[in-house]
Amino acid sequence: MSTEVSAARVAPKKGGGRRRLSLPVVLLIIAGALALVSLVRLISGANDVTSVGQVSGALELAVPIGLAGLGGLWAERAGVVNIGLEGMMILGTWFGAWAGFQWGPWVGVLFGIIGGALGGLLHAVITVTFGVNHIVSGVAINILAVGVTRYLSNFTFADAPGGSSKQSPRLEEIDKITVPGLSDWMQDLQQHHWFFVSDLAGIIGGLVTGLSLLTVVALLLIPVTWFVLWRTAFGLRLRSCGESPVAAETLGVNVYKYKYIAVTISGGLAGLGGAFLAIVATSIYQEGQTGGRGYIGLAAMIFGNWMPGGMALGAGLFGFTDSLKLRGGAENVHAMLLLLAILLVIVVFWQLYRKKYLTALISAAISALLFTWYFLTDQVPSQFVDAAPYVTTLLVLALSAQRLRMPKADGVPYRKGEGK
Amino acid sequence: MKKFDKDRLILGFAGPALALVVAFALSTLVLLISNRDPFELYRLLFEQVSYSDVQVLIINQAGTYYLAALAVAVGFRMNLFNIGVDGQYRLAAMVAALVGASVTLPGPLQIALIVIVAMLVGAFWAGIAGILKTTRGVSEVVATIMLNSISTSLIAWLILPTNFGDQAAGSNNLTTGEIPEAGWFPGLPLSPDAGEIYGFTFVAAGCGLVYWLVLNRTRFGFDLRATGASESAAQASGVDAKKMILTSMLISGAIAGLVGMPTLLGDTHTYSLDFPVGLGFTGITIALLGRNHPVGIALSALLIAFLDKASSPLDQFGFEKEIATIMQGLIVISVVVSYELVRRYGTRRQQQKVGEELAAGHALTTEKEAAL
Secondary structure (H helix, E strand, C coil): CHHHHHHHHHHHHHCCCCCCCCHHHHHHHHHHHHHHHHHHHHHHCCHHHHCHHHHHHHHHHHHHHHHHHHHHHHHHHCCCCCCCHHHHHHHHHHHHHHHHHHHCHHHHHHHHHHHHHHHHHHHHHHHHHCCCCHHHHHHHHHHHHHHHHHHHHHHCCCCCCCCCCCECCCCCCCCEECCHHHHHHHHHHHHCCCCCHHHHHHHHHHHHCCEEHHHHHHHHHHHHHHHHHHHCHHHHHHHHHHHCHHHHHHCCCCHHHHHHHHHHHHHHHHHHHHHHHHHHHCCCCECCCCCCHHHHHHHHHHHCCCCHHHHHHHHHHHHHHHHHHHCCCHHHHHHHHHHHHHHHHHHHHHHHHCCCHHHHHHHHHHHHHHHHHHHHCCCCCHHHHHHHHHHHHHHHHHHHCCCCCCCCCCCCCCCCCCCC | CCCCCHHHHHHHHHHHHHHHHHHHHHHHHHHHHCCCCHHHHHHHHHHHHCCHHHHHHHHHHHHHHHHHHHHHHHHHHCCCCCCCHHHHHHHHHHHHHHHHHHCCCCHHHHHHHHHHHHHHHHHHHHHHHHHHHHHHCCCHHHHHHHHHHHHHHHHHHHCCCCCCCEECCCCCCEECCCCCHHHCCCCEEEECCCEEECCHHHHHHHHHHHHHHHHHHCHHHHHHHHHHHCHHHHHHCCCCHHHHHHHHHHHHHHHHHHCCHHHHHHHHCCCECCCCCCHHHHHHHHHHHCCCCHHHHHHHHHHHHHHHHHHHHHHHHCCCCCHHHHHHHHHHHHHHHHHHHHHHHHHHHHHHHHHHHHHHCCCCHHHHHHHC
8 A cells, every 4th residue: 555655656756747637627727717817807896807808809819829829839849940930920811811802701711821831831841851940941931921922912902992012902701600699698697797607707708709710710720739749640750750850760750741741731820820810800911910920829839838738828818918908908907917916926825835935035026016016006008018928928938948848859950861 | 280272162152152043043033923024123223223322321221230140140150049139229229319318428428328328238138038048948039039029018118208208299209309419420421412321330340340350369259159069069178158158148139239329320319119120130131141251241231231222212113122022031041041052062072072082091991892
C-alpha cells in the first residue's frame, strides 16, 4: 500500500510538475471564473460585461485572431515559424473580397483560403526548399502581400461601382443563424442581472444569437485541428517534423512534403481569417484592415502553448478585450481592473501557500495598485485597452516561458538528407 | 597571412547581382501581365533621379533608412532579431520631441539633449525585450512585436491634449509642441529651390563608420560576432553570452532611437500623428539586402529610398505607384534566396577543393579509393 501512495505522489513531479486537469476540474475552474466575473459585475454595476451582445461581439472579433493562431499552430507544429501570417491574412482579405463581390460570399471564402494558401506556399518554397531563415522570409512575405494587394486594387476595385483603390464595394453577407426560442429566453434571463445565472445566460445567448455560419466553421476547425494533428498517423508524422526532422526522415517520413502541406494549410487558415474579416466582420475590404491581427494570432498561439485549446482561449481573451472597448466600454474596462485586482489577491494566497514570498509580495503590490486605480478613477483610457492583449501576452510569456514548450525543431532550417 | 581570395570576392558579388537580375525580371513580368510598359516605367523612374529636388528627397530618406538598417544589423550580427526597431524609434522620437519642446538650452546642447534622450528611450524599450530574453527566456521576436504594438498605444495616450500633447486650433493633428530653434539641426542646401539635405544624414554616415570600427576592430565587436556565429563556442571561450545579448539589444535600441532624428531635427521639429511609421520594417529589408555590411547597407538604403521617392509621381503617367512596394518585396525575397544559393554553392565548392587537395597530396588516397 505505502509504495503505491509514494509512487502516485512522485509521478506528477516527474512530468515537469504539471498535472493534467481532468474535465470536472476544468469545469469547476470555469464556473469559479464565471462566478468571479459575476461578482465583479454586481459590485461595479457594469452589466454589459457579460451581455449577449458583448459575448457575440467578442466571438466575432476572436474568430480572425483564432484562425490566424490556428494557422501559426499548423506551421510551427511542422517546425516552420510563420511571421508571414499577417501577409497571408492580407491576401485573404483581398482575395475574399475580390471573389466575394463578384460571385457571392462563399466563393469569396474559398478564394480567401486560396489567396492565403498561395502566400503559405511561397513561404514553404523559401524556407523549406531554399532553407532561408523563417523570420526573414515571413517579413518579406508581409511586405510583398501589402504591395500585391494595393497594386491589384487599382485594377479591380478602382473601377467597380462603390469601390476605390483602397476599398472594395460592399459585400453580400453570409447567413446568420439564431436558435429560435433559446436565444430569446437567454436574453430575457440575462436582463434580470442575477448573480451567476444571468452571466451564464449571457454567454450561452451570445453563442446562439446572430451566429454567422462561417463562425461555426471556424469554431469547428479547432477540434478538427486537434483531432488531425494528435489522433491520426498523418498528424503524428507532421508533428515529428517539428520535433525532430532527422528522426522523422530516418523513419521514412518525407519531411519536405509534410512541411509543405503544413505551411500551405497554415496560409489557408490565415487566409480564411482574412476572408472572415472582410466578408463577415465588416462586409467590405479596406486597405490595412487586418491591423496586425496576424501577429496577435501568433501571440495567441504562444499564449496557448502551441495547443489548439489554449490557443482558442488566448484568442477568446483577445477578442473579449477588443469587444469591451468597442462597445463604448470605458465603464466595462474599468470593471476589469477590479477583476484583475481580485485575481491577483488569489495569486497572492496561492504563492503564500507555495511559500514563494517574493512573488506573493510583488503580486500584492500590483493588486493594491490596481485597487487604488479602480477606486480613484471612473474609466480607463482606451489606449490602455488597446495595449491590454499585448501586455497580457508579454506577462504570460515572462511568467511562464519556462513552462511553455514549443516544438523542438521549430524555426530550425532543415535540409533533406541530414538524417542519412 | 590573409591571402586575397578572388573566388570569395566573385561569390560575394554573385549574390546581390543574381538577386537584382531575378527581381528585375520578376517586376518586368508583373508589369507585362498587368499590361503596363515596363521599360517606359523604368525610364520614368530614372528620369526622376535627374531632378535635384528628388535627389535631396532620396538622400534624406536614405539617411533615415540607413540608421534603421544599422539598428537591425547590430542584432543580426548577434543572431538577434530586433523586429521592434519600429516601436523603439517612434517612442524615442516622441519622448525626445517632448523633452526638446519643454526645455530650452543654448544651441548644440539642446540638440545633444534631444539625441541622448532619444537614444536612452530606444535603448530602454529594446532593453525590456533584452531582459525578458536573458532572464526569462522569452523569444526576442515575439517580445519586440508585442512592444511595437504597446508603443503605438503608449504614444497615442501620451500625445492626447489632456496629457502631454498639443492640438493647434482648427486642426485634427496632435503634436508634441515645437522644439525651439536652438534644437534645429542645420541642413545643407543643395541648390536654392531643391531643399536641404538634413544635417543628421551626415551623423548617420558617421554611425556607419563607428559600426564598422566597433564590429571589426574591437574586442567587443569580435565577441559579438563570435556569439552570433556560435553561442556555445563563444561561451566556451569565455564570452558571457547573456551579457552580450543584453548589450547588443541596448545598442540596437539606442541606434533605433536615432532613426527619427533626421526628420525630427531637420524637418518637422515636432512629433505629430503623421510622423513616418514603419521605418523599422524597411530597416530589416535594407539590412538583409546589404548583408549587414555598412557599405552594403548604404547602397541598399539608397536603392530602397530611390524606389520610394522616384515612384511617387508615377500616378501622373498612368502607372500604379504601388509597383514600387511589389518591387521591394521581390527584391528582398530574391536577395535572401540567392544569398542562400550562393552560400550553398560556395560550401560545396570548398568541400570539393579540399577533397581535391587532399587527394593530390595523397594524404587520404587509400581511404578515398576505398570509398570510391
